[in-house]
Amino acid sequence: MCLAIPAQVVELLPDGMATVSAGGITRSVSVALVDDVALGDYVLLHVGYALHKISAEEAEATLKMMAEAGLIEEELGAGQ
Amino acid sequence: MCLAIPAQVVELLPDGMATVSAGGITRSVSVALVDDVALGDYVLLHVGYALHKISAEEAEATLKMMAEAGLIEEELGAGQ
Amino acid sequence: MSTILRPGAAIEMAHGGGGMATTRLIREIFARHFANPILDQGHDAARLTLPHGRMVMSTDAHVISPLEFPGGDIGSLAVHGTINDVAMGGAVPVALSAAFIIEEGLPLETLDRIAASMGAAARKAGVPIVTGDTKVVERGAADGLFITTTGIGIIPEGIEIAPERIAPDMAILLSGTLGDHGVAILSQRQGLAFGTTIESDSAALHRMVGDMLAAVPSIACLRDPTRGGLSATLNELAEAAGVSMVLKEAAIPVRPEVAGACELLGLDPIHIANEGKLICICPEEQAEAVLDIMRAHPEGREAARIGTVGASMPPGTPGLLRMETLIGGMRVVDWLAGEQLPRIC
Amino acid sequence: MSTILRPGAAIEMAHGGGGMATTRLIREIFARHFANPILDQGHDAARLTLPHGRMVMSTDAHVISPLEFPGGDIGSLAVHGTINDVAMGGAVPVALSAAFIIEEGLPLETLDRIAASMGAAARKAGVPIVTGDTKVVERGAADGLFITTTGIGIIPEGIEIAPERIAPDMAILLSGTLGDHGVAILSQRQGLAFGTTIESDSAALHRMVGDMLAAVPSIACLRDPTRGGLSATLNELAEAAGVSMVLKEAAIPVRPEVAGACELLGLDPIHIANEGKLICICPEEQAEAVLDIMRAHPEGREAARIGTVGASMPPGTPGLLRMETLIGGMRVVDWLAGEQLPRIC
Amino acid sequence: MKYVSEFRDPALAQSLATAIAREVDPARSYAFMEFCGGHTHAIFRYGVQDLVPSNVRFVHGPGCPVCVLPMRRLDDALELAERHGVILATYGDMMRVPGSGRRSMLTARGAGADIRMVYSPLDALALARDNPGRQVVFMGIGFETTTPATGMAILTARAQSLTNFSVFCNHVLTPPAMEHVLAAPGIALDGFLGPSHVSTVIGAGAYRPLVAQYGRPMVIAGFEPLDVLQSVLMLVRQVNEGRREVENQYSRVVTEAGNTRAKEVIEEVFALRETFEWRGLGSVPRSARAIRPELADFDAEARFAISEKQSREVKSCECPAILRGVKQPKDCKLFGKACTPETPMGACMVSSEGSCAAYYTYRRAETMAEMEAAE
Amino acid sequence: MKYVSEFRDPALAQSLATAIAREVDPARSYAFMEFCGGHTHAIFRYGVQDLVPSNVRFVHGPGCPVCVLPMRRLDDALELAERHGVILATYGDMMRVPGSGRRSMLTARGAGADIRMVYSPLDALALARDNPGRQVVFMGIGFETTTPATGMAILTARAQSLTNFSVFCNHVLTPPAMEHVLAAPGIALDGFLGPSHVSTVIGAGAYRPLVAQYGRPMVIAGFEPLDVLQSVLMLVRQVNEGRREVENQYSRVVTEAGNTRAKEVIEEVFALRETFEWRGLGSVPRSARAIRPELADFDAEARFAISEKQSREVKSCECPAILRGVKQPKDCKLFGKACTPETPMGACMVSSEGSCAAYYTYRRAETMAEMEAAE
Ligand code: SF4
Ligand code: SF4
Numbered sequence A, B: 001m002c003l004a005i006p007a008q009v010v011e012l013l014p015d016g017m018a019t020v021s022a023g024g025i026t027r028s029v030s031v032a033l034v035d036d037v038a039l040g041d042y043v044l045l046h047v048g049y050a051l052h053k054i055s056a057e058e059a060e061a062t063l064k065m066m067a068e069a070g071l072i073e074e075e076l077g078a079g080q
Numbered sequence C, D: 001m002s003t004i005l006r007p008g009a010a011i012e013m014a015h016g017g018g019g020m021a022t023t024r025l026i027r028e029i030f031a032r033h034f035a036n037p038i039l040d041q042g043h044d045a046a047r048l049t050l051p052h053g054r055m056v057m058s059t060d061a062h063v064i065s066p067l068e069f070p071g072g073d074i075g076s077l078a079v080h081g082t083i084n085d086v087a088m089g090g091a092v093p094v095a096l097s098a099a100f101i102i103e104e105g106l107p108l109e110t111l112d113r114i115a116a117s118m119g120a121a122a123r124k125a126g127v128p129i130v131t132g133d134t135k136v137v138e139r140g141a142a143d144g145l146f147i148t149t150t151g152i153g154i155i156p157e158g159i160e161i162a163p164e165r166i167a168p169d170m171a172i173l174l175s176g177t178l179g180d181h182g183v184a185i186l187s188q189r190q191g192l193a194f195g196t197t198i199e200s201d202s203a204a205l206h207r208m209v210g211d212m213l214a215a216v217p218s219i220a221c222l223r224d225p226t227r228g229g230l231s232a233t234l235n236e237l238a239e240a241a242g243v244s245m246v247l248k249e250a251a252i253p254v255r256p257e258v259a260g261a262c263e264l265l266g267l268d269p270i271h272i273a274n275e276g277k278l279i280c281i282c283p284e285e286q287a288e289a290v291l292d293i294m295r296a297h298p299e300g301r302e303a304a305r306i307g308t309v310g311a312s313m314p315p316g317t318p319g320l321l322r323m324e325t326l327i328g329g330m331r332v333v334d335w336l337a338g339e340q341l342p343r344i345c
Numbered sequence E, F: 001m002k003y004v005s006e007f008r009d010p011a012l013a014q015s016l017a018t019a020i021a022r023e024v025d026p027a028r029s030y031a032f033m034e035f036c037g038g039h040t041h042a043i044f045r046y047g048v049q050d051l052v053p054s055n056v057r058f059v060h061g062p063g064c065p066v067c068v069l070p071m072r073r074l075d076d077a078l079e080l081a082e083r084h085g086v087i088l089a090t091y092g093d094m095m096r097v098p099g100s101g102r103r104s105m106l107t108a109r110g111a112g113a114d115i116r117m118v119y120s121p122l123d124a125l126a127l128a129r130d131n132p133g134r135q136v137v138f139m140g141i142g143f144e145t146t147t148p149a150t151g152m153a154i155l156t157a158r159a160q161s162l163t164n165f166s167v168f169c170n171h172v173l174t175p176p177a178m179e180h181v182l183a184a185p186g187i188a189l190d191g192f193l194g195p196s197h198v199s200t201v202i203g204a205g206a207y208r209p210l211v212a213q214y215g216r217p218m219v220i221a222g223f224e225p226l227d228v229l230q231s232v233l234m235l236v237r238q239v240n241e242g243r244r245e246v247e248n249q250y251s252r253v254v255t256e257a258g259n260t261r262a263k264e265v266i267e268e269v270f271a272l273r274e275t276f277e278w279r280g281l282g283s284v285p286r287s288a289r290a291i292r293p294e295l296a297d298f299d300a301e302a303r304f305a306i307s308e309k310q311s312r313e314v315k316s317c318e319c320p321a322i323l324r325g326v327k328q329p330k331d332c333k334l335f336g337k338a339c340t341p342e343t344p345m346g347a348c349m350v351s352s353e354g355s356c357a358a359y360y361t362y363r364r365a366e367t368m369a370e371m372e373a374a375e
C-alpha cells in the first residue's frame, strides 16, 4: 500500500497544505506530517500527504555507490 | 381539468378498487366515490377515480333526440 | 471454456475499458449473435465492396425505456429503424453499424437477449451488422442501454425519392394503424402503466418498399412516421415540398386499444410514434396499385389512403396540413411544440 | 428571428420529441454548424454518390467526461475518432454521420459550442457530416451528451491494410507521445484533479495516413491506440497476426507531465488512451521513409520506432507482446483485465 | 369505444347541424360562452364552428384551472421542488406552464428538481410509499371534478399513516367564477354551455340560483362534439323562445344533485378560503378550497415555509381579458409572435384547454391574417 | 522526473548487475524475500531477475495489505455500502478485490451501491463535507505508510466537527508480520529486502530487534529497480561475509527513527488490537490498529451494526501459502485457468502488489509452461 513519489514543493499554503509538482504536474497536498518544509524541498508523497523530506546528499551518495559498484578495484582507484 | 372517459367495470377489487376497461385497455382505479358499482357497469373515469355511473337509458334517449333533430316534423311523424 | 455469461453477471466498467474484458464481451455476445463474413473479419472498421452509384446513409440513436417491450426490444428496434430510414431514401439497405452505450450494472443476460434479438432482426432483414463499438458508462450515467445504428444502402437506377417531388393532387397513403408502438411503450411506463394487448409495430419495411418501387417507380416520397408521429412527418414533408395537404380523420386506421389509451391520457394518435409504418405519397392514379402491393405484405395489411396533397403554397405558410374531422369539420393538424404529455384536462 | 439560444436556456425533453422544438434544435444548432451540400438537403437520410470500390465503414460511441477538456471536446473527438478509424482501414474518409444523445438540462450554449467545434473539426478535416440524429433523455438518464459518429471511406487501388499482413521483422512505429489524451482527461476528474498543461492529442490523422500510404503502399497495418492504449492495440494485432512483438521501453516517447501523472496515480502510459496517435507496422526497410513522412506532419512530429515484430507464433500463445525495460530486463506487456484504476500500492 | 364513438357520429352531426341551421334566426346573432376549456378544445378539435351558422359565435370562458392559476402559485410549487427538495408530483398539464422568469416545471426538472408526472393522486401516494425517506408533495389543482380525488388521497394517506405526503392545494369552485362573469357590467352573452364533468359532482341544481339571478340560459353540455352541437341547439331554442333555464343535455352522467359521496369527501377534507386570486378574474370571494386545519399534516402550505414572492405576469399578455371572455387571442399582440406553445407567455398558450393554444394549434393562419388586417 | 529517472538508469543498472554477478558465489544459491509487494511489482515490471544470476532467487512476502485482508473485512465493507447506504470511499486498489460470492466493490457499485474511488483520505473528507445528508465511510487500509494519513483525516474531521465521517479501519503493522514469517519453522530465506516506504515512518531502527533475534540479514530497499539491485548486492555481501545486520539502502528518505510526527499521529488516533486476522498468516497478536475509544464517533465499526458473517475463501486458492513465502503461484492449480485478473479467486490475483497478478501479467507463459511440465 505504498506507492509514494518524490515531488517538489512549489508553493506553501495555509493549514499545513502545499502545492507540489511531480514531472510538471501539480497538486495540493498536506505537509502537516513533515517538519520545516521549505519551498524547493523534495518530499515523498503518499495518498495526498508528504511523508518525509528527500535528502539530496544521501541520494547523491547512493547514485555514486551504484556507479562505482560495477568498476573493478583498479578502475575505482584510477577514477579517484 | 376535466378529461374523463367512459370505462366498463370488468373486475371488482378489494379496498374500493376495480379494474376497468376502455377500448380494450385496462387499469385499476378507485370506485370508492360511486355507490353500488357492479360488474359490467360503465363509469366516468377521471384521474384514477370513477366519478359517476353512466346511464344507458339516458345515453340512448340523447342519441335518439340527436337523430330526430334533423328530421322535419313530417319525417318525424312518418318515423313513429 | 469459461463464459462471461455467468448467472447474475452484470456489466462492469471493465467491459468498456478496451482491455481483455471488452474483447470478451464483444466476442461472446456481439460477434456471436451478429456473425457475418464482414464482421467476422474482426477489424475495428468494416470493409465491403459496393457497386458504383448513389448511396444513402442514415443514423439513429435508440434510447427507449423499457429496453424490452411488448412486440420488440431496443435491439430489433435499432435494426428496423435504420433499415427503414435507408429504405425511405429509396435505397436497398446493404449494411449496418451498431454502437452500444451500456450502463454499468446492466445484467449480461439482458444484453445477450437484446443482442440475440438484434442479430435475428438483421438476419431476417438480410442486412448484416458489419461493424460496431461498445462503451460502458458508470451507473447513473445512462439508462441501461443505448444503441446507435447507422445504415448504408444503394439507390436503384431510376428511383428518385424526395419531398420536392410531391405535387398537388397526389395521394397520401399510410401502411397501417397509427400509434401501436407509442402506446405499447406507454403501457409499460411507471405511473401510467395500464393493461393492453397492443404490441409495438416495430418491423423492417425495406422489402415492401422494394416491391412498391419496383412496381411504381413514380412514387414521389416515402417516410416513416416515427418520433412526432404522423403530424410531425407530414408537416415536415408539406413544408419541404411547399404544398398543403388534407387528411380524412375517418380514413386513418387506429386500433381500438390505441384509441382507448389516447382517450385515457388525453393524447392524439396522430402525434404518437410508430416503428413499422410508412407514409407513401404517389400520383393519384397509382394509389390503388401501391395500396395493393402494400396490402400483400404483412406489414401493410391495413394500408389505407388517408389524404390528398393540395395546392402549392409559398414557403412559411402556416397550417399546411389540415384534416376533415370525424363530424365533417375542418381543423389544422399542427406539429407539437414539445413532446406530447399525458394530461387530465 | 427568435433563436432557441436564449441565455440560460437548456435542453428540455421537448427538444427530443420530434416536433417543432426538435426541428428548431437541429436547424439552429446542428445544421448551422455542420452546413454542407449533402446535409443541407435536409433529408432524414443522406444521399451521396461514391465511386465504385472497396469501402470502409466504422462507428464509435463517444462518452467522455468532462465534455470539454484541455485540447478538445467530445464533438471534435467524435469527428477525429471516426475519421481515424476509417483512415486506419487504409481508406480516404468521405462522409460522417453523427447521432446525439443529450441529457435534459444540458445548457444549450454548451451544446452549441460543442457542435461548433465538431463542425470546425469536420471542415478542417474535409470530411462532411452528412446526416444525423438527436435524442433527448431525462435528467439522470445520460451524462450530459453522448455522440456516436459513423464514417465511410474509399480504399485507394493497391492499398491493403490488415493485421494478417504483419510479418516477422517488420518495424513497429508510433506517431508520437503516449498518454496525452488520457492524462488530460484524468486531470479533470473529480477526486483526482491535478494541475497540468497537458492537452489531449485529439487530431485527425487521415492526411498523414494518406501521405504515408501514397509513399509506402507496402505498409502492412495501421491502428490508433485509443481505449486500452498501446498495450491493448498491439496485443490485439499480435494475436490477429499470429506473431510476437518486442518493444523497447526507452524508445517510447512520453511527455514528462504524463510520466508524472502516471507515477502519482500508479498508472502505466502504455495502457492509457490516445486520440491522435497511430501505430504503423511496415517492412523494416521502409521504416525510416515512413518516419520521415510522419515527422513532416504536425501530428507525427515526435514519431519514433518503438519495436520490432518477432517470429510467427501459434494461435493462443500467451505473452506475444514483450518489452525490453529501461534497465535492460524483459517483461511481458499484457493487456488489462479491466480499466486501469488509480492505485496507491 | 362505447359512449364515445356514438357521440362523434357524422350522420348525427349532420342531423344536429341541419336542425341548428333551420332554427337559427338569420336576423340576429347568438353569442354563447362555453365556460369550460374542455368545450373549447372539442369545438376546435372537431371543427364544430364549421357545422353551425356564422351568426352563432362561441365565447371562451375561464373554465381552465391551469389558465386561471396565478403565476405566484406556480412559483410556490417550483420553490417546493427546488428549495425544499421534495418530490413534486403533478399532472402532465402543469409541466409546461410558464412561471416567473420563463421557468416551468419542465425547465426546473431539467435543472435537477425532482418533479414527477402522475396520472392520478393514487400515483402520488405510491410515490410517498416507495420513497419513505423523501417528502412527496402532490400539486392539487382543478375544479370540483378533480377535488374529490385529491380529497380521497388525503384521507387514504391519513388512514395509512403516511407522514411524507402532503398536498399543495389549488382547487377552485365553478359557481363563483361563473357568477363573476355574469355579474360583469355590460355582459354580451346570450347563453352558457354549462360545465360537463364538474356537474357530475356538483349536479345541475348548483347553477339554478345563478341562472335565476342573472337570467341567462344555460345548457349543461357533454364534451363530445355531438354534445356540443345538441347543446347549441338547445340554447338557440331557449333564446328563440325567451326562456332562461338550466337544461341538462349531459343527462347520461349529470343528475340534479350530482355525486353526494364526492361532495361529502370535499366537505370532510377541505374548507372554503375566504378569498382566492384568479388570473383574469382577480380576487374572488369563497372561490377556492384549502385543506382543513385538522388535516394540516397533509397540507404542504402548513408543512413548508413558502417564501413571499413577487410574481409578475408578462405585461402585454391578454390572458386575463381573454379568460373573462372580453377579448380574443387575436387581440393580443404577442399571439403567434413572441408567444407560441414553444415560448408561451401565458398559461392560455400552454394548457390544452387554453384559448390561445386552441387558436394557435387549430386556427393560426386565420387568426394571424385577422391580426394583420386589423393593423 | 527527479529522484525517479536516475534510479532507472540503464548504465547504473549494468554497473550493479556486473557487481552482483562478480560477487555472487556460483556454488550456492541466495533466496531473498522481498517483504513488500511494491518490490514484487518493481522486480517484475523492470525484469530485475534478468539482471541477476539465476542462483539469486526472489521469494515474495506478505507485504501487500490488499492481499492479506481477510475476505470477511471486505464483506463487512460491502455491507456498509449496501445495507447501511453509506458513501463508501476507497482507494482504487480495493475495487476489484473478490469478496464472498465473487462480489467486489466494482460489482456492488454496478448493482447500485454508492462506492467512490479516492486518491487520498482528504478526498473522503471532502465527500463528507459535500454530502452533509449522507454518511461517508472511508475504508482505511494499509501498513504504517498509510496509517498516518488516515489518522490525520480523523483528527481533521474532529477539528471540523464533521458528524458524517467515519473510518472502517484495517490498518496493520509490518514488524509483527515479519516476525511471523521469521518465526516459521524451517524458514529457508537468506535475507530480506526490507520495506521502503513503511520505513520512512517507522525508521530503520524498528527492525533491529527482529534481526537480532532471528539472525537474518535485512536491507531496507527503495522501490526503484536500481534500489532493488543495489539492495541485492548488499544482501549478497552480508551473506558472503556472514553478517546479519539491518542496512539501509534507501537512506535518501529512511532514517533510523523514521517520522516522529507521523508516529505521534498514529499513537494519538489508534490503539493496538489484541489480535487481528491476516489472510495467509492467521491470527497475529498485536498486529493491527483500531480507532481509540475516545474517537469512536469516527469509527465505522462503532457507528454501524455490522452483521456476523461467514466469509469463505475459495478452497483451492493458495494465496495463504504464497503470502507466507512457502508456495509460488505455479503451485496453485487455479492459476491462469479459473483464476485470472478478470475472474480472480484470490486477492493476490488482483492487487497490483499481488504475486499471482505479477506472475500472470509478466510471466504467464513461463509459469503455465512450468505448471504443465510439473503435471
Ligand atoms: S397569446 Fe400568449 S401572451 Fe397573448 S394572451 Fe395568449 S397566452 Fe397571453
Ligand atoms: S492464482 Fe488465484 S486462486 Fe491461485 S493462489 Fe493466486 S489468487 Fe489464489
Ligand SMILES: [Mg+2]
Pocket: C058, C059, C060, C085, D044, D045, D132, D133
Ligand atoms: Mg435516421
Ligand SMILES: [Mg+2]
Pocket: C060, C081, C082, C085, C226
Ligand atoms: Mg429513424
Ligand SMILES: [Mg+2]
Pocket: C084, C085, C088, C223, C224, C225, C226, D044
Ligand atoms: Mg425516419
Ligand SMILES: [Mg+2]
Pocket: C044, C132, C133, C134, D059, D060, D061
Ligand atoms: Mg470503437
Ligand SMILES: [Mg+2]
Pocket: C140, C141, C142, C143, C144, D140, D141
Ligand atoms: Mg438509471
Ligand SMILES: [Mg+2]
Pocket: C044, C045, C132, C133, D058, D059, D060, D085
Ligand atoms: Mg470504430
Ligand SMILES: [Mg+2]
Pocket: D060, D081, D082, D085, D226
Ligand atoms: Mg475508434
Ligand SMILES: [Mg+2]
Pocket: C044, D084, D085, D088, D223, D224, D225, D226
Ligand atoms: Mg481505432
Ligand SMILES: [Mg+2]
Pocket: C059, C060, C061, D044, D132, D133, D134
Ligand atoms: Mg433520426
Ligand SMILES: [Mg+2]
Pocket: C140, C141, D140, D141, D142, D143, D144
Ligand atoms: Mg448525470
